[in-house]
Amino acid sequence: MTPRDALVDALQRTANGDRAALKYVYDSTSAKLFGVCLRILNDRGEAEDVLQDVYLTIWRKAAEFDPTRASPITWVATIARNRSIDRLRSRGSRDMRPLDDAFEVADSSDGADVMAERSEDARRIEAALASIDPKAAAAIRSAFFEGATYQTLAARAGVPEGTMKSWIRRGMLSLRSKLEAA
Known part of the structure; x- marks a missing residue:
């Protein structure tokens, strides 16, 4: 099914x-x-x-x-x-203020340096994921980036839940060693 x-x-x-x-x-x-x-x-x-x-x-x-x-x-x-x-x-209508008040609002977003560092981290993670077992990499992506459960992943792959947990655990160990070496 x-x-x-x-x-x-x-x-x-x-x-x-x-x-x-x-x-x-x-x-x-x-x-x-x-x-x-x-x-x-x-x-x-x-x-x-x-x-x-x-x-x-x-x-x-x-x-x-x-x-x-x-x-x-x-x-x-x-x-x-x-x-x-x-x-x-x-929620209804919000309290509206003049546009000029926007200049007083601080920009709490991350700076370019932090965003560049995150981008570099994302590239390192993607490279490490590409270098491990494809089944484990796909399961890790789905579990951690999409929020899929072990049960859902196991059903998608047509394997027992314990097998899926093993794939993810071995993949995470391999991923960690690749990231530590980089």
């Missing part, structure tokens, strides 16, 4: 009141949906609140999901997006 099919099945079981199915939906999608909420709201606390509301909505409306019209991840991501936008709208 593909991860998509498993998610479709879990949403259909959720529609019948299966709490374990909702837990599967949560475990499979929460990292991605939290990212959607956080990107829109730009506030961790609000994103967490909205994410809870998203799963309540999924619980109540799972029967409305139609796998012939949308993929399961698209359906749940749309709910997250809409709930986040609703939260933005409910």
Whole structure:
């Protein structure tokens, strides 16, 4: 069963009141949906609140999901997006100040030197990832850059969860040795 099919099945079981199915939906999608909420709201606390509301909505409306019209991840991501936008709208209007007040606001962003250092670090990490086992590198990228769980990664690769954990652990050890040598 593909991860998509498993998610479709879990949403259909959720529609019948299966709490374990909702837990599967949560475990499979929460990292991605939290990212959607956080990107829109730009506030961790609000994103967490909205994410809870998203799963309540999924619980109540799972029967409305139609796998012939949308993929399961698209359906749940749309709910997250809409709930986040609703939260933005409910904030109401903001206190507006004159444009000239902007000159008094300090720029808290990192300087060019810090950004250049981060860019160099990113290049070193990418080079190290390219030099290790491709399966481990792909799993590490998905786990650490996309927030995918061991369970999700194992399902994608069609391997047991323990095997996926081993790939990532060996890959991380290899990655560390490459970065320390560089």
